Amino acid sequence: MTAAPRIDVITLFPEFIESSLEVGVVGRAVKRGLLSVQSWQLRDFAHDNYKTIDHRPYGGGPGMVMLIDPLRECLQMVRQADPRPAHVVYLSPQGQPLTQAKVRELAHRPRLVLLCGRYEGIDERLLQAEVDEEVSIGDYVLSGGELAAAVLVDAVGRLQDGALNDPQSAVQDSFENGVLDCPHYTRPERHELGDVPALLASGDHRKIARWRRQQSLGRTWLRRPDVLARCDLSADDRQLLAEFIAEWRAQDGGPGAVR
Missing domain, CATH: 1.10.1270.20 (tRNA(m1g37)methyltransferase, domain 2)
Incomplete structure (x- = not known):
């Protein structure tokens, strides 16, 4: 039996992601075993007393930038949690627009890893080394990637076979x-x-x-x-x-x- 598609979400607010899975079509898909969604608390991979996951940007300017090492260590653990190849998506206003065609493409992948940024973003070196693509849900800026991740999980989840009571609804x-x-x-x-x-x-x-x-x-x-x-x-x-x-x-x- 083929394992259900899996989505891992790396975030500072796993409770937000988990609450979004308790209702609606995607909640039903998860309960039916048609989709697996796991959230990961990024601060668990920071090793100082303050659980630091960000620092000031080089070159000056406002805001903070998310650090490489906690993200990289978390990604390594995520990849090890399932042997199937993981496609890593960074939710970013600089990414390509999320269209229904892109949703269908992502829905056919056995494993997705959604990376939720915060603050001024993520160190560019981590993005270049670990991220397969960046996706945007619109030409505007949110406080973080969690809302965008929830949108993507919902859009992908409802396309899983059996998630909708009537498959023609998606058609x-x-x-x-x-x-x-x-x-x-x-x-x-x-x-x-x-x-x-x-x-x-x-x-x-x-x-x-x-x-x-x-x-x-x-x-x-x-x-x-x-x-x-x-x-x-x-x-x-x-x-x-x-x-x-x-x-x-x-x-x-x-x-x-x-x-």
Whole structure:
């Protein structure tokens, strides 16, 4: 039997990582044995009385920089905890953006090690020697890498086989097929805020699938044209999108005109 994928998180706040695993889809995946997540307290690998893991930067300037040796010793212990090769990811605003394609790639790796920085960052020599790639969850700065690590664990964890009660949920997610997800409706069918589109209650699954694809294309055109520009649309998709745009413009549309 193949061992479940494993994610190790090196952090100053392991309790934060552990609390995020107690609920939701990822919590269920861990309980089902579909994913293993271990947190490591970096201060356990500092050997002075003060458990020092940072120091002032060379060249002056504000803040502190995380030291090489505690991180290196921790990484060595992490690598020894499982014989499978570990892919080390540093959560950093300087990393490549975390996309759904990157999530799928990371989800297929048997072992991930997530390195959570703090302060002004980590000594560059450690990054050059030990880190395989840097990943960013957005063009902004957080106080540390723990929130980003929790995001990555969630995104990777929900793609493990059996994590979702219905595997089709992941297939239909935004970005999985290159565009944003379509609108969704549930009971009641009629409401003071509006009615469910009649087509969705028709039982005609072919027409429903066509409508959903058109809405996905249209929403992407309205909200994320940058995403749409990267898509290689089929002739059918281009026709669906042209019909959506024509209808939207005929209605003197705005963002609220998505139907």
